[in-house]
Amino acid sequence: MVAIVYYSRTGSTREYAKGIKDATGGDLIELLERNPKKTNGQCAIQALFGVCPQLENKDLELAPYDLVVLLTPIYAFNPSPAINSFLKIANLKEKKVYLVTLGEDPKSHRKPTEKIKRKVEKKGGTFLGSSSFRGASMFKKTFYFTEEELRKNIGEIVQRLS
Numbered sequence: 001m002v003a004i005v006y007y008s009r010t011g012s013t014r015e016y017a018k019g020i021k022d023a024t025g026g027d028l029i030e031l032l033e034r035n036p037k038k039t040n041g042q043c044a045i046q047a048l049f050g051v052c053p054q055l056e057n058k059d060l061e062l063a064p065y066d067l068v069v070l071l072t073p074i075y076a077f078n079p080s081p082a083i084n085s086f087l088k089i090a091n092l093k094e095k096k097v098y099l100v101t102l103g104e105d106p107k108s109h110r111k112p113t114e115k116i117k118r119k120v121e122k123k124g125g126t127f128l129g130s131s132s133f134r135g136a137s138m139f140k141k142t143f144y145f146t147e148e149e150l151r152k153n154i155g156e157i158v159q160r161l162s
């Protein structure tokens with residue numbers, strides 16, 4: 001069973017999460033912050049300082065799943081704060097984890113990917129690998145990908161999961 005755990009503020013990461021759900025039949029788990037961020041500045045500062053905001057999610061039970069696909073936007077060269085919160089509370093023992101990062105510049109996602117990999121391994125998970133793609137434009141909030149590119153990229157991710 002596959003859990004697709006994601007945080008999305010402007011929707012691009014959600015599109016990838018939904019595409020992976022459609023391709024794998026997994027369960028979507030959207031991470032929701034108790035006090036959603038209102039500004040880009042809040043996102044950047046919390047990401048830079050590794051803040052773990054309180055989540056609304058009551059049920060982050062991962063027992064039924066053997067594979068967790070984790071999706072996050074990158075803010076200020078760091079994982080999103082909601083993903084920090086998830087990685088703090090989740091029990092990843094004996095879980096396989098695949099990471100998908102979204103952002104303006106996927107080539108700069110190595111550092112946040114390494115951070116997440118270390119946390120996954122510290123929580124007892126096995127890090128399978130990662131993919132990085134262009135998501136939404138930071139200021140205009142429009143998506144960089146077409147429907148066709150999304151389908152192709154989802155296909156690549158799903159291939160790497162099997």
Ligand SMILES: Cc1cc2nc3c(=O)[nH]c(=O)nc-3n(C[C@H](O)[C@H](O)[C@H](O)COP(=O)(O)O)c2cc1C
Binds near residue numbers: 009011014040102138
């Ligand atoms: C405050 C802020 C900082 C960002 N910093 C980065 C960054 O360091 N690297 C990057 O590739 N994208 C960066 N982005 C772009 C977001 O990661 C991108 O828009 C992402 O697709 C948003 O995901 P969402 O649409 O699911 O919310 C930043 C966006 C914001 C708002």
